[in-house]
Amino acid sequence: MTAQFTEAQKTAANHLIKLSLEEDLQQTGDLTCQALIEKTDQAEIQIVARQTGVLAGTPLTSLIFSNLDPEVVCTDHLSDGNPLEPGSIITTCTGPLASILIGERTVLNFLTHLSGVASLTSKYVKAVEGTKAVILDTRKTLPGWRILEKYAVAAGGGTNHRMGLYDGILIKDNHLAAWATRNSHPSIAAAIKQARESVNGEKGIEVEVDTLDQLADALEAEPEIVLLDNMPPEILKQAIQMRNEQSPNTLLEASGGINLETVRSVAETGVERISVGALTHSSIALDLGFDWKRRK
Incomplete structure:
Protein backbone atom coordinates (compact mmCIF):
# COMPACT_ATOMS: atom_id res chain seq x y z
CA MET A 1 0.00 0.00 0.00
CA THR A 2 1.08 3.60 -0.48
CA ALA A 3 1.28 6.08 2.40
CA GLN A 4 0.45 9.78 2.35
CA PHE A 5 3.16 12.09 3.75
CA THR A 6 1.39 14.88 5.63
CA GLU A 7 2.49 18.32 6.78
CA ALA A 8 2.70 17.06 10.37
CA GLN A 9 5.05 14.30 9.26
CA LYS A 10 7.09 16.80 7.24
CA THR A 11 7.44 19.06 10.28
CA ALA A 12 8.57 16.15 12.46
CA ALA A 13 11.02 15.04 9.76
CA ASN A 14 12.56 18.51 9.37
CA HIS A 15 13.13 18.70 13.13
CA LEU A 16 14.99 15.38 13.14
CA ILE A 17 16.89 16.24 9.97
CA LYS A 18 18.24 19.44 11.50
CA LEU A 19 19.36 17.52 14.58
CA SER A 20 21.01 14.84 12.44
CA LEU A 21 22.94 17.32 10.31
CA GLU A 22 24.01 19.25 13.40
CA GLU A 23 25.36 16.02 14.93
CA ASP A 24 27.46 15.42 11.82
CA LEU A 25 28.65 18.91 10.96
CA GLN A 26 28.67 21.12 14.09
CA GLN A 27 30.32 24.45 13.21
CA THR A 28 33.19 22.85 11.28
CA GLY A 29 31.55 20.91 8.47
CA ASP A 30 32.81 17.77 6.75
CA LEU A 31 36.59 17.75 7.15
CA THR A 32 37.04 14.85 4.72
CA CYS A 33 35.17 16.56 1.89
CA GLN A 34 36.99 19.80 2.61
CA ALA A 35 40.27 17.96 2.22
CA LEU A 36 39.50 15.89 -0.89
CA ILE A 37 36.51 17.22 -2.86
CA GLU A 38 36.45 20.29 -5.08
CA LYS A 39 33.44 22.59 -4.74
CA THR A 40 32.84 22.35 -8.49
CA ASP A 41 32.66 18.53 -8.53
CA GLN A 42 29.25 17.18 -9.55
CA ALA A 43 27.84 13.66 -9.27
CA GLU A 44 24.81 11.44 -9.78
CA ILE A 45 23.88 8.58 -7.45
CA GLN A 46 21.07 6.11 -7.04
CA ILE A 47 19.58 4.84 -3.79
CA VAL A 48 19.18 1.11 -4.33
CA ALA A 49 17.65 -1.71 -2.28
CA ARG A 50 20.01 -4.49 -1.22
CA GLN A 51 17.29 -6.83 0.09
CA THR A 52 13.60 -7.63 -0.09
CA GLY A 53 11.31 -5.41 1.95
CA VAL A 54 8.83 -2.53 1.94
CA LEU A 55 9.82 1.07 1.29
CA ALA A 56 9.21 3.94 3.73
CA GLY A 57 10.76 7.38 4.09
CA THR A 58 11.18 8.37 0.45
CA PRO A 59 10.10 12.03 0.89
CA LEU A 60 12.89 12.51 3.44
CA THR A 61 15.67 12.32 0.85
CA SER A 62 14.57 15.57 -0.79
CA LEU A 63 13.94 17.15 2.61
CA ILE A 64 17.43 16.27 3.80
CA PHE A 65 19.11 17.76 0.77
CA SER A 66 16.86 20.83 0.81
CA ASN A 67 18.16 21.46 4.35
CA LEU A 68 21.74 20.71 3.31
CA ASP A 69 22.08 22.02 -0.26
CA PRO A 70 19.08 22.91 -2.49
CA GLU A 71 21.28 22.36 -5.56
CA VAL A 72 20.98 18.61 -5.04
CA VAL A 73 17.97 17.44 -7.06
CA CYS A 74 16.30 14.12 -6.17
CA THR A 75 13.89 12.14 -8.33
CA ASP A 76 11.90 9.33 -6.71
CA HIS A 77 11.21 6.21 -8.77
CA LEU A 78 9.19 4.36 -6.12
CA SER A 79 6.64 5.40 -3.50
CA ASP A 80 6.41 4.52 0.17
CA GLY A 81 4.57 1.26 0.63
CA ASN A 82 6.02 -0.21 -2.57
CA PRO A 83 7.67 -3.63 -2.31
CA LEU A 84 11.43 -3.77 -2.76
CA GLU A 85 13.68 -6.42 -4.27
CA PRO A 86 17.49 -6.41 -4.40
CA GLY A 87 18.42 -3.93 -7.10
CA SER A 88 15.22 -1.86 -6.90
CA ILE A 89 16.10 1.76 -7.71
CA ILE A 90 14.40 4.04 -5.20
CA THR A 91 15.71 7.56 -5.90
CA THR A 92 18.24 9.30 -8.16
CA CYS A 93 20.09 12.36 -6.83
CA THR A 94 22.26 14.76 -8.85
CA GLY A 95 24.22 17.81 -7.76
CA PRO A 96 27.37 18.91 -5.92
CA LEU A 97 29.45 15.86 -5.04
CA ALA A 98 30.45 17.13 -1.60
CA SER A 99 26.82 17.74 -0.58
CA ILE A 100 25.78 14.29 -1.75
CA LEU A 101 28.58 12.71 0.28
CA ILE A 102 27.73 14.79 3.35
CA GLY A 103 24.08 13.79 3.18
CA GLU A 104 24.61 10.11 2.39
CA ARG A 105 24.62 8.71 5.93
CA THR A 106 21.73 10.91 7.11
CA VAL A 107 19.60 9.79 4.16
CA LEU A 108 20.40 6.13 4.73
CA ASN A 109 19.82 6.40 8.50
CA PHE A 110 16.28 7.60 7.88
CA LEU A 111 15.39 5.32 4.99
CA THR A 112 16.89 2.10 6.34
CA HIS A 113 15.19 2.52 9.73
CA LEU A 114 11.77 3.49 8.40
CA SER A 115 11.86 0.84 5.68
CA GLY A 116 12.79 -1.68 8.36
CA VAL A 117 9.68 -0.71 10.33
CA ALA A 118 7.50 -0.95 7.21
CA SER A 119 9.02 -4.29 6.23
CA LEU A 120 8.45 -5.86 9.64
CA THR A 121 4.89 -4.51 9.75
CA SER A 122 4.20 -6.03 6.34
CA LYS A 123 5.26 -9.46 7.62
CA TYR A 124 2.78 -9.22 10.51
CA VAL A 125 0.01 -8.02 8.20
CA LYS A 126 0.59 -10.90 5.79
Whole structure:
Protein backbone atom coordinates (compact mmCIF):
# COMPACT_ATOMS: atom_id res chain seq x y z
CA MET A 1 0.00 0.00 0.00
CA THR A 2 1.08 3.60 -0.48
CA ALA A 3 1.28 6.08 2.40
CA GLN A 4 0.45 9.78 2.35
CA PHE A 5 3.16 12.09 3.75
CA THR A 6 1.39 14.88 5.63
CA GLU A 7 2.49 18.32 6.78
CA ALA A 8 2.70 17.06 10.37
CA GLN A 9 5.05 14.30 9.26
CA LYS A 10 7.09 16.80 7.24
CA THR A 11 7.44 19.06 10.28
CA ALA A 12 8.57 16.15 12.46
CA ALA A 13 11.02 15.04 9.76
CA ASN A 14 12.56 18.51 9.37
CA HIS A 15 13.13 18.70 13.13
CA LEU A 16 14.99 15.38 13.14
CA ILE A 17 16.89 16.24 9.97
CA LYS A 18 18.24 19.44 11.50
CA LEU A 19 19.36 17.52 14.58
CA SER A 20 21.01 14.84 12.44
CA LEU A 21 22.94 17.32 10.31
CA GLU A 22 24.01 19.25 13.40
CA GLU A 23 25.36 16.02 14.93
CA ASP A 24 27.46 15.42 11.82
CA LEU A 25 28.65 18.91 10.96
CA GLN A 26 28.67 21.12 14.09
CA GLN A 27 30.32 24.45 13.21
CA THR A 28 33.19 22.85 11.28
CA GLY A 29 31.55 20.91 8.47
CA ASP A 30 32.81 17.77 6.75
CA LEU A 31 36.59 17.75 7.15
CA THR A 32 37.04 14.85 4.72
CA CYS A 33 35.17 16.56 1.89
CA GLN A 34 36.99 19.80 2.61
CA ALA A 35 40.27 17.96 2.22
CA LEU A 36 39.50 15.89 -0.89
CA ILE A 37 36.51 17.22 -2.86
CA GLU A 38 36.45 20.29 -5.08
CA LYS A 39 33.44 22.59 -4.74
CA THR A 40 32.84 22.35 -8.49
CA ASP A 41 32.66 18.53 -8.53
CA GLN A 42 29.25 17.18 -9.55
CA ALA A 43 27.84 13.66 -9.27
CA GLU A 44 24.81 11.44 -9.78
CA ILE A 45 23.88 8.58 -7.45
CA GLN A 46 21.07 6.11 -7.04
CA ILE A 47 19.58 4.84 -3.79
CA VAL A 48 19.18 1.11 -4.33
CA ALA A 49 17.65 -1.71 -2.28
CA ARG A 50 20.01 -4.49 -1.22
CA GLN A 51 17.29 -6.83 0.09
CA THR A 52 13.60 -7.63 -0.09
CA GLY A 53 11.31 -5.41 1.95
CA VAL A 54 8.83 -2.53 1.94
CA LEU A 55 9.82 1.07 1.29
CA ALA A 56 9.21 3.94 3.73
CA GLY A 57 10.76 7.38 4.09
CA THR A 58 11.18 8.37 0.45
CA PRO A 59 10.10 12.03 0.89
CA LEU A 60 12.89 12.51 3.44
CA THR A 61 15.67 12.32 0.85
CA SER A 62 14.57 15.57 -0.79
CA LEU A 63 13.94 17.15 2.61
CA ILE A 64 17.43 16.27 3.80
CA PHE A 65 19.11 17.76 0.77
CA SER A 66 16.86 20.83 0.81
CA ASN A 67 18.16 21.46 4.35
CA LEU A 68 21.74 20.71 3.31
CA ASP A 69 22.08 22.02 -0.26
CA PRO A 70 19.08 22.91 -2.49
CA GLU A 71 21.28 22.36 -5.56
CA VAL A 72 20.98 18.61 -5.04
CA VAL A 73 17.97 17.44 -7.06
CA CYS A 74 16.30 14.12 -6.17
CA THR A 75 13.89 12.14 -8.33
CA ASP A 76 11.90 9.33 -6.71
CA HIS A 77 11.21 6.21 -8.77
CA LEU A 78 9.19 4.36 -6.12
CA SER A 79 6.64 5.40 -3.50
CA ASP A 80 6.41 4.52 0.17
CA GLY A 81 4.57 1.26 0.63
CA ASN A 82 6.02 -0.21 -2.57
CA PRO A 83 7.67 -3.63 -2.31
CA LEU A 84 11.43 -3.77 -2.76
CA GLU A 85 13.68 -6.42 -4.27
CA PRO A 86 17.49 -6.41 -4.40
CA GLY A 87 18.42 -3.93 -7.10
CA SER A 88 15.22 -1.86 -6.90
CA ILE A 89 16.10 1.76 -7.71
CA ILE A 90 14.40 4.04 -5.20
CA THR A 91 15.71 7.56 -5.90
CA THR A 92 18.24 9.30 -8.16
CA CYS A 93 20.09 12.36 -6.83
CA THR A 94 22.26 14.76 -8.85
CA GLY A 95 24.22 17.81 -7.76
CA PRO A 96 27.37 18.91 -5.92
CA LEU A 97 29.45 15.86 -5.04
CA ALA A 98 30.45 17.13 -1.60
CA SER A 99 26.82 17.74 -0.58
CA ILE A 100 25.78 14.29 -1.75
CA LEU A 101 28.58 12.71 0.28
CA ILE A 102 27.73 14.79 3.35
CA GLY A 103 24.08 13.79 3.18
CA GLU A 104 24.61 10.11 2.39
CA ARG A 105 24.62 8.71 5.93
CA THR A 106 21.73 10.91 7.11
CA VAL A 107 19.60 9.79 4.16
CA LEU A 108 20.40 6.13 4.73
CA ASN A 109 19.82 6.40 8.50
CA PHE A 110 16.28 7.60 7.88
CA LEU A 111 15.39 5.32 4.99
CA THR A 112 16.89 2.10 6.34
CA HIS A 113 15.19 2.52 9.73
CA LEU A 114 11.77 3.49 8.40
CA SER A 115 11.86 0.84 5.68
CA GLY A 116 12.79 -1.68 8.36
CA VAL A 117 9.68 -0.71 10.33
CA ALA A 118 7.50 -0.95 7.21
CA SER A 119 9.02 -4.29 6.23
CA LEU A 120 8.45 -5.86 9.64
CA THR A 121 4.89 -4.51 9.75
CA SER A 122 4.20 -6.03 6.34
CA LYS A 123 5.26 -9.46 7.62
CA TYR A 124 2.78 -9.22 10.51
CA VAL A 125 0.01 -8.02 8.20
CA LYS A 126 0.59 -10.90 5.79
CA ALA A 127 0.66 -13.36 8.70
CA VAL A 128 -2.95 -12.49 9.65
CA GLU A 129 -4.41 -12.27 6.14
CA GLY A 130 -7.86 -13.83 5.94
CA THR A 131 -8.75 -13.05 9.55
CA LYS A 132 -10.63 -10.01 10.88
CA ALA A 133 -7.62 -8.77 12.86
CA VAL A 134 -5.73 -5.59 12.05
CA ILE A 135 -2.13 -5.01 13.17
CA LEU A 136 -1.54 -1.91 15.30
CA ASP A 137 1.54 -0.13 16.58
CA THR A 138 2.09 1.16 20.14
CA ARG A 139 3.78 4.08 21.92
CA LYS A 140 7.01 2.06 22.15
CA THR A 141 8.85 4.39 19.78
CA LEU A 142 12.18 6.20 19.73
CA PRO A 143 11.90 9.68 21.30
CA GLY A 144 11.21 12.21 18.56
CA TRP A 145 10.58 9.53 15.94
CA ARG A 146 6.98 8.59 16.78
CA ILE A 147 5.24 10.38 13.93
CA LEU A 148 7.65 8.99 11.35
CA GLU A 149 7.71 5.46 12.79
CA LYS A 150 3.92 5.33 12.83
CA TYR A 151 3.96 6.61 9.25
CA ALA A 152 6.23 3.69 8.37
CA VAL A 153 3.82 1.27 10.06
CA ALA A 154 1.05 2.60 7.82
CA ALA A 155 3.33 2.22 4.78
CA GLY A 156 3.75 -1.43 5.72
CA GLY A 157 -0.01 -1.98 5.84
CA GLY A 158 -0.47 -1.60 9.59
CA THR A 159 -2.90 0.56 11.53
CA ASN A 160 -1.92 3.37 13.88
CA HIS A 161 -2.98 3.21 17.52
CA ARG A 162 -3.32 6.52 19.38
CA MET A 163 -0.44 8.89 18.70
CA GLY A 164 0.12 9.84 22.33
CA LEU A 165 -1.45 10.40 25.71
CA TYR A 166 -3.16 13.50 24.38
CA ASP A 167 -5.42 11.98 21.72
CA GLY A 168 -6.97 8.92 23.32
CA ILE A 169 -7.87 7.32 26.64
CA LEU A 170 -6.32 3.96 27.47
CA ILE A 171 -6.88 2.94 31.10
CA LYS A 172 -4.03 0.63 32.07
CA ASP A 173 -3.38 -1.44 35.18
CA ASN A 174 -1.45 1.28 37.02
CA HIS A 175 -4.21 3.80 36.33
CA LEU A 176 -6.72 1.39 37.84
CA ALA A 177 -4.52 0.64 40.85
CA ALA A 178 -4.03 4.33 41.59
CA TRP A 179 -7.71 5.14 41.01
CA ALA A 180 -8.82 2.31 43.31
CA THR A 181 -6.96 3.81 46.28
CA ARG A 182 -9.34 6.80 46.24
CA ASN A 183 -12.57 4.85 45.86
CA SER A 184 -14.23 2.75 48.52
CA HIS A 185 -16.00 0.49 45.99
CA PRO A 186 -13.72 0.48 42.96
CA SER A 187 -14.64 -1.33 39.79
CA ILE A 188 -13.27 -1.17 36.27
CA ALA A 189 -16.72 -0.29 34.97
CA ALA A 190 -16.88 2.71 37.34
CA ALA A 191 -13.47 3.90 36.16
CA ILE A 192 -14.61 3.65 32.53
CA LYS A 193 -17.74 5.67 33.29
CA GLN A 194 -15.69 8.37 35.04
CA ALA A 195 -13.27 8.56 32.11
CA ARG A 196 -16.13 8.81 29.64
CA GLU A 197 -17.69 11.66 31.62
CA SER A 198 -14.34 13.50 31.74
CA VAL A 199 -14.31 13.79 27.93
CA ASN A 200 -18.09 14.26 27.64
CA GLY A 201 -18.32 11.08 25.61
CA GLU A 202 -16.38 12.71 22.77
CA LYS A 203 -13.61 10.09 22.74
CA GLY A 204 -13.75 6.34 22.86
CA ILE A 205 -12.53 4.56 25.96
CA GLU A 206 -10.07 1.67 25.90
CA VAL A 207 -9.22 -0.28 29.03
CA GLU A 208 -6.60 -2.95 29.71
CA VAL A 209 -7.47 -6.18 31.53
CA ASP A 210 -5.50 -9.35 32.15
CA THR A 211 -8.16 -11.73 33.51
CA LEU A 212 -11.64 -12.80 32.44
CA ASP A 213 -13.04 -11.51 35.73
CA GLN A 214 -11.66 -8.06 34.93
CA LEU A 215 -13.11 -8.31 31.42
CA ALA A 216 -16.57 -9.07 32.80
CA ASP A 217 -16.27 -6.03 35.07
CA ALA A 218 -15.17 -3.78 32.19
CA LEU A 219 -17.90 -4.95 29.81
CA GLU A 220 -20.57 -3.68 32.20
CA ALA A 221 -19.65 -0.15 31.04
CA GLU A 222 -19.55 -1.12 27.33
CA PRO A 223 -16.14 0.39 26.51
CA GLU A 224 -15.28 0.92 22.88
CA ILE A 225 -12.16 -1.28 23.15
CA VAL A 226 -10.77 -3.72 25.70
CA LEU A 227 -7.08 -4.60 25.55
CA LEU A 228 -6.52 -8.23 26.56
CA ASP A 229 -3.03 -8.34 27.99
CA ASN A 230 -0.92 -11.50 27.69
CA MET A 231 -3.83 -13.89 27.26
CA PRO A 232 -3.18 -17.20 25.48
CA PRO A 233 -5.44 -18.15 22.53
CA GLU A 234 -7.68 -20.45 24.56
CA ILE A 235 -8.44 -17.61 27.01
CA LEU A 236 -8.90 -15.14 24.16
CA LYS A 237 -11.62 -17.38 22.72
CA GLN A 238 -13.44 -17.30 26.05
CA ALA A 239 -13.05 -13.52 26.13
CA ILE A 240 -14.66 -13.23 22.70
CA GLN A 241 -17.62 -15.35 23.78
CA MET A 242 -18.04 -13.20 26.90
CA ARG A 243 -17.85 -10.01 24.82
CA ASN A 244 -20.41 -11.32 22.32
CA GLU A 245 -22.86 -11.99 25.13
CA GLN A 246 -22.36 -8.87 27.25
CA SER A 247 -21.21 -6.02 24.98
CA PRO A 248 -21.16 -7.04 21.30
CA ASN A 249 -20.09 -3.58 20.06
CA THR A 250 -16.89 -3.61 22.11
CA LEU A 251 -13.74 -4.37 20.09
CA LEU A 252 -11.15 -6.72 21.56
CA GLU A 253 -7.43 -6.08 21.21
CA ALA A 254 -4.81 -8.72 21.99
CA SER A 255 -1.38 -7.55 23.12
CA GLY A 256 1.71 -8.74 24.96
CA GLY A 257 4.39 -11.18 23.89
CA ILE A 258 3.01 -11.61 20.36
CA ASN A 259 5.55 -12.40 17.63
CA LEU A 260 5.54 -13.59 14.02
CA GLU A 261 5.33 -17.21 15.13
CA THR A 262 2.26 -16.66 17.34
CA VAL A 263 0.36 -13.80 15.70
CA ARG A 264 -1.63 -16.07 13.37
CA SER A 265 -2.97 -18.19 16.21
CA VAL A 266 -3.95 -15.03 18.07
CA ALA A 267 -5.73 -13.62 15.01
CA GLU A 268 -7.62 -16.86 14.46
CA THR A 269 -9.28 -16.52 17.86
CA GLY A 270 -11.42 -13.77 16.34
CA VAL A 271 -10.00 -10.64 18.01
CA GLU A 272 -10.40 -7.50 15.92
CA ARG A 273 -7.12 -5.87 16.89
CA ILE A 274 -3.56 -7.01 17.64
CA SER A 275 -1.04 -4.45 18.92
CA VAL A 276 2.65 -5.23 18.56
CA GLY A 277 5.35 -3.09 20.18
CA ALA A 278 8.05 -4.88 18.17
CA LEU A 279 6.99 -3.06 15.00
CA THR A 280 8.85 0.01 16.21
CA HIS A 281 11.10 -1.08 19.06
CA SER A 282 12.60 -4.19 17.45
CA SER A 283 12.62 -3.65 13.69
CA ILE A 284 15.91 -4.28 11.86
CA ALA A 285 17.18 -1.67 9.40
CA LEU A 286 16.56 -2.61 5.77
CA ASP A 287 19.76 -2.74 3.74
CA LEU A 288 19.84 0.14 1.23
CA GLY A 289 22.83 1.70 -0.49
CA PHE A 290 24.13 4.69 -2.42
CA ASP A 291 25.30 3.49 -5.84
CA TRP A 292 27.41 5.77 -7.98
CA LYS A 293 25.97 6.23 -11.45
CA ARG A 294 28.49 8.81 -12.63
CA ARG A 295 30.74 11.62 -11.53
CA LYS A 296 30.67 14.79 -13.61
